[in-house]
Amino acid sequence: MDYFLQQLINGVTLGSIYGLIAIGYTMVYGIIGMINFAHGDIFMVGSFLALIMVVAFGVTAAMPLTLLILVLLGILVVAMVLTSVWGWTVERLAYRPLRGSFRLAPLITAIGMSITLQNFVQLSQGARNKPVQPLISGGFTLMGGDGSDGSFVVQLSYLQILIIVVTTVLMIGFTMLINKTSLGRAQRACEQDRKMASLIGVNVDRTISLTFVMGAALAAVAGLMFLLYYGVIDFYIGFLAGVKAFTAAVLGGIGSLPGAMLGGLLIGLIETFWSGYFSVEYKDVAAFSILAIVLIFLPEGLLGKPEVEKV
């Protein structure tokens, strides 16, 4: 039971990170119907930007807590802004010129961009792992006392709380943004019918750009969380995280924001429990198998709308 609880906590934390990345996939797929293959690498770029700032500002766990939180918040904002610029640029260079073109072309440019981003970061930042010291340590012990009697200790760390809280807040804010603002309305209009939206005065190019910007900003948040949680990153983290986040988006029903979050949580939980109870080596197989199974038996996902074949 205690082991189960610990896995649950870890799974929810991991799932939050996947969910944040998944939103980027789901929004882009919703609006232009393509898999933004480079999104995982945008997440990686966001993570690196956060890392550079953490190192450059000499952020350590020894700082006073309030200062530490303020600095991290600042880093988060700057990373979000700069990563957004990356997201915008990728869209502008690789996808916009191909708008309305053949379906395979943007997929290839997306793969090309993914390769480019990975190798750009590998070149400019080096291929080696980048470790940082844990910045936020400590937490609540939920079960098992101090561990001196040899029982299993269930811990909910402050970092995990932070990750879950930030994700929840962002999710709520984001859902409001999509449902209540004119930008969100424009986005939904473009999803339904891009030509019609432009006829009634929606600036389609700008709306799509903003979608990429928002997706990238959330990926940057996920990037910082990932850095803090695992304490080590490299230029290749984007690929696996990207595929898993995409799986999450599909599982939840592509195009649906709550679906992306739910899918992220499920993938995080499945991966953690699989590693905890079966084998760590095959945890990626578990994630990929779920992707395949979901797509085959439930192509519209958990919260998505079914697609009707028109004859």
Place this chain on the structure above:
Amino acid sequence: MTRWKENPVLTVEHLTMRFGGLVAVDDLSFDIGRGDITALIGPNGAGKTTVFNCVTGFYKPTEGRLTVRHSSGDSYLLERMPDFEISRDARVARTFQNIRLFGGMTVLENLMVAQHNPLMSASAMSFAGIFGLGRFRRAERRAVEHASYWLDKIDLVERADDPAADLPYGDQRRLEIARAMCTGPQVLCLDEPAAGLNPRESAELNALLMYIRKEHDTSVVLIEHDMSVVMEISDHVIVLDYGEKIADGTPDAVKSDPKVIAAYLGVADEEVELVEEEVGL
């Protein structure tokens, strides 16, 4: 007047199709006579295309039985067959409301694809074909001749080697019919074949359908809104409204049926006489 009941090629019994809560077709029964041209008419949303989709297997009917009887005596229950078998074995071919040609392939290639199944068995699942054996080459020559025959009938021999997407609209409509005919159907279902045609093209279409009826063992069922086409060429008219059959008979009988007029004018049965008086009928 029940000629079509004596020797039907297609019998539809108690066909019902529901989409969730929506009943698109409700307990519909009718017969299609062998060698007839039958028109299925009705206002928009009456469920005509749904009937076609059930007959050709693109939808699985919720309830009902669909039977095709070939002139050879074989019969097939369509509701149990997947779509491609309905075309291959039960020999029911169709066209689409929004034309579905293979646009990037030539006109001739379109007609060759329609003869896929006989050619496939002649090529021994491709193995004989790879080595260019004589049997396959003969079969292919026959297929080209068959295609040329239909190209001649639709007057497109000159354009045989042009991509289908390059043809004008009316030619595309006729090519789609010719492609369906290349499968050697017993029943040919045409979904609004005259939609978007100019009067000359429409007349050519009528001639083509009359030719098919005269020269081929193929019965034609068509959905059509253009009443001049319907009245001119059809032997039998079935009228649907809200998924139910409201009239079934010869064109003349249907034309004067008050229920049909009511359905088309969008008024209740009792008011028909009133309306007729008003418009001076």
Place this chain on the structure above:
Amino acid sequence: MSDLVSESRLKASFKDSGIAALITLALSFMLIGMRTEISIGGLAVDYRWAAVAITVVVVFAGRMLLNMYVWRPETPRTVTFRTVLLGLSILAALVIFYLVDRFLGAVAGLSPARAIESNDWLWILLLLALAVVAAIVATALLGLAEKRAAPTGPGAAASIKAGLAPLGKWLPLALGLLAVAVPFILIEWLGSRGSRQYLDLAILVLTYIMLGWGLNIVVGLAGLLDLGYVAFYAVGAYSFALLSQYFGLGFWMCLPLAGILAACWGMILGYPVLRLRGDYLAIVTLAFGEIIRVILLNWYDFTGGPDGISGIPRPTLFGIEFDRGDDGFAALFGLQYSSIHRIIFLYYVILAMALVTNFVTMRLRRLPVGRAWEALREDEIACRSLGINTTNTKLSAFATGAMFGGFAGSFFATRQGFISPESFTFIESAVILAIVVLGGLGSQIGVVIAAVVMIGGFEFFRDLQEYRMLVFGLLMVIIMVWKPRGLISTRKPTIGLKRRTGISADMVQEGQG
């Protein structure tokens, strides 16, 4: 008047380039300018502002040039002019990059600087020569096309294709003859020691051509987007390696077995996913590819895990081995033993395999099954209405493509003598797909051109080790933006009543599956 126009153009270009430079600054000042290095007590930042400055200036200047001369020129520019300019600027960029990397390395902080050696001048000359050749070829091709296109007006696009038709007729034959002659030309020219490296490269290119042709069946003809093609390559390679390890079978015995096994896997993986469409199919095939790789990586007892399998037997020529022994190839044919013999043999083996792939594909296209593949790509619903069993048709495309992947895989295993899961990552699938799409979906000769350019070019710039993957990715983006339908995009009809003329790509669908 014209002064006014050019002045406003200058201003607009300046503004645009300025914005581009600012964005570049935002993108790069941290990632390029602040490099995190491992030092005592954790990471430290190494500042390299010079590199940022160079990047920003290069972007500004490049954008300025593009704005002034390429994108919105005052006098209308011909296609030729723009193509030549594009080719030249790409190569100029490569040259600049090379120079910066070599000699200004210390300034930019990218890599250590060193003195110019005579060898480098050779490189630079070679690059310049390449630029000139590329420009001349592009001019000739486009000039020809423009001339033919001119009189017809509306059908201009079609007649450009028609203009290139005679080229399309002779190019395959010429390339085939060249391919057969390559080993002799190389040995004559560079000697057996010097040509080895180039023969190896030729073998690699041919392997990718074969893989491209195999995938072309699935993606180009049937319109099914497969991002996990490398799985079948892996199945082929591992089938052979394991069969030889456990049962001692040789290459020629295993080759058909590997193909059959890969085809079976193609059907097993294909069956459940075929009702998926488009990107979903792509992502599931990607997942399957990764699953196979992770299993190969972790099933230590059977596959050797990350250590891979070594000691895979080399192919023999009707039982004759290529070794020093008395009954080896050299001894039997009275030649001086040389390791190049085996390389040449391998070259001809893969050439033959690739040609067989091409022959079978071309043949299949003209058979009912091939036409059904293409019809499936055009409109699946219409196919079903014509009595075509779409599931079987898709499976046959998947299995045929997988089979050729399997053949290529077992060739890879026998050539390397060693395989490990590292060779079968997603990036390989992406490269093969890129070759097919860049070459032009469904075009056999397009695959050849794309493979030669991408793989050949890629290996050619081996000296720029760290940059070549970056350039590779950028090239994928640039070529796609420039020609979204690939380099050769005309579809040739499979049968003609009187004539067969190419069909322009605008009409050809790319499939939903």
